[in-house]
Amino acid sequence: MTTLHTGPDSIYDVLGIGFGPSNLALAIAVHEHGAASSSGDGLRAGFLERQPRFGWHRGMLIDDATMQVSFLKDLVTMRDPTSDFTFLNYLRERGRLVDFLNQKTLFPLRIEFHDYFEWAAARVGHLVEYAADVVSVKPVTEDGEVRWFDVTSRDPDAPERLTVRRTRAVCVATGLEPHLPPGAELSNRVWHNSELLPRVDHLLRSETPVRRAVVLGAGQSAAETVDYLHRRFPGAEICSVFAKYGYTPADDSPFANRIFDPEAVDVFYAASSEVKQSLNDYHRGTNYSVVDMDLIESLSRTMYQEKVQGTQRLRMMNVSRIREAASRADGVRVTVEFLPTGERETLDADVLVFATGYQPRGIGDHLGDIAKLCLRDEEDQLRVGRDHRVETAPNVTAGIYLQGATEHTHGLTSTLLSTTAVRAGEIHASLLAHRSSPAATATTSRG
Ligand SMILES: Cc1cc2nc3c(=O)[nH]c(=O)nc-3n(C[C@H](O)[C@H](O)[C@H](O)COP(=O)(O)OP(=O)(O)OC[C@H]3O[C@@H](n4cnc5c(N)ncnc54)[C@H](O)[C@@H]3O)c2cc1C
Known part of the structure; x- marks a missing residue:
């Protein structure tokens, strides 16, 4: 009709x-x-x-x-x-x-x-x-x-x-719509972080055991997802996989922040495409692939506390990439490569979250x-x-x-x-x- x-x-x-x-x-x-x-x-x-x-x-x-x-x-x-x-x-x-x-x-x-x-x-x-x-x-x-x-x-x-x-x-x-790495296949156990809350609620309500979760990404959403899963599944190991050496702090310093002023839009709009490109490149760190400093420090503190206590649940798998992810009915097998040596580790996880950003x-x-x-x-x-x-x-x-x-x-x-x-x-x-x-x-x- x-x-x-x-x-x-x-x-x-x-x-x-x-x-x-x-x-x-x-x-x-x-x-x-x-x-x-x-x-x-x-x-x-x-x-x-x-x-x-x-x-x-x-x-x-x-x-x-x-x-x-x-x-x-x-x-x-x-x-x-x-x-x-x-x-x-x-x-x-x-x-x-x-x-x-x-x-x-x-x-x-x-x-x-x-x-x-x-x-x-x-x-x-x-x-x-x-x-x-x-x-x-x-x-x-x-x-x-x-x-x-x-x-x-x-x-x-x-x-x-x-x-x-x-x-x-x-x-x-x-x-924005969720961005996924090429070849990524979503399933009941493999999601983009945009679905984080309803998916976690479902696992908790259905009392599905979560012993290990893997999160791919190094931006704000990735760090929030790692922190959230760590809190919601107190018995699980949470593996944060990313290609950087460590999370990069978001630049919210006063001068850089001026890139978000209404006047900055005028300046940007009038600039040549080369200048536009360089401004976006210089100031990407205000928004893209960066994490609030408070959250970085909190995750680092948690990791150290766990080290002291001898119960390491929060694991940073840095300089690494996911090479394979094979979904099964009750989980996902994830192969992670440590880039400097090419060494591969296979993780049997209950959940894999792609916190790999968004695109307009x-x-x-x-x-x-x-x-x-x-x-x-x-x-x-x-x-x-x-x-x-x-x-x-x-x-x-x-x-x-x-x-x-x-x-x-x-x-x-x-x-x-x-x-x-x-x-x-x-x-x-x-x-x-x-x-x-x-x-x-x-x-x-x-x-
Ligand atoms: C988790 C998260 C936190 C964020 N926090 C901040 C922040 O603190 N500060 C900040 O500045 N930015 C933040 N952002 C960036 C974000 O882009 C903006 O906050 C804001 O959502 C942009 O608003 P929008 O209306 O342009 O797009 P959206 O909020 O994405 O809204 C677009 C709407 O269009 C609807 N839609 C899409 N296609 C159709 C269609 N075909 N027909 C009908 N409806 C349709 C969608 O359902 C959606 O409701 C955040 C982004 C995320 C993902």
Whole structure:
């Protein structure tokens, strides 16, 4: 069954695809502008999310994990500190403002920030449809001009139920997807860390014995996974396998941190591709394959304590790679190679976790029809305007905005929360400008 919302009165100004923090921030910007505007000139916006309810990396909501960004970089403050969608207002409404201040931290618990996101998402719930997996975006042409897109979504629990909505612009913010090493095969006992919490809960509830777990990776998620498994399975050996000599600490020093300032996006955007590349290379250590120093020190302390006690459960298999992983019904046999000597060790493990990172989803295959309208640079990367609007062929006046998959044009903040509030404001302003003057498409997006 297909439901159509494509009549002239039901055309959206913007449809957001995905409803994580990025499009949530945009929904708030739209909502606040609409509420403040006396002439009713707010945008007609909708947001489609495949999950049945709001959820931000639920599989990694480890009880004591903290945010890696200041709470002041919430959904609105950097755009408008007077908004009532701030984290501080959330705290006030939850009755924890004073208690939070007494913690003397800028970095709330991840579960607390998740609750803040849920609180904010509920307040703009009228703009969102959950259980709406976007399966296609098709251009609609009139007089040779692509003026709209027809966005088709499907309910994951009732795949035969399709809904088509027409819009003047889409904002694609489909986030990150798990990255696996080539040839990796997932099973009941082999997972990506994005599934950590439900998988561990299942093992514990079913009283499945876990005597050994192997974790591949050396980034923040890998270290958190090692620590979590070590705590949840107190009788198990936890083997941390990675090619480095040791975990690298995240660089959150004050000058390096400026790479996440809104101004840094301007500087990055204007730079040549060589300078862009070198900035991303210099500052990768702020985000990629690095671990918070506190966690590194805590794991090291645990290892030493175990050495003293003669019960070594936490094992660092450094300068090593997994050469083979063979799943069996009740576990997985993992072959680990120590790279300096080539010596191999076979581990019979109950669990293998690939904590091998994430990659942006970007405009994926399911959006193929609009991907064809987008212009690309010499390196086959999407050309994206400073206002986050993808550059398109001249006959396309419908807009495609991107959040997340723009590290090559807007820098390291693209996949992070640091500039979410500001970026949402920029996209909102661009949507308004294009609605009042569709011809702006030609100048802004190709300027
Ligand atoms: C465990 C973890 C912790 C992190 N912690 C931090 C942190 O502390 N600070 C920081 O700055 N960054 C952090 N990050 C980085 C992270 O990318 C951002 O926090 C944030 O999730 C980006 O928001 P987003 O909305 O762009 O993407 P996402 O949060 O990934 O949201 C994308 C949404 O799109 C939905 N979706 C995808 N495809 C479709 C489709 N076809 N149809 C409908 N819906 C779809 C997904 O279900 C998802 O809800 C963390 C990442 C992880 C994995």
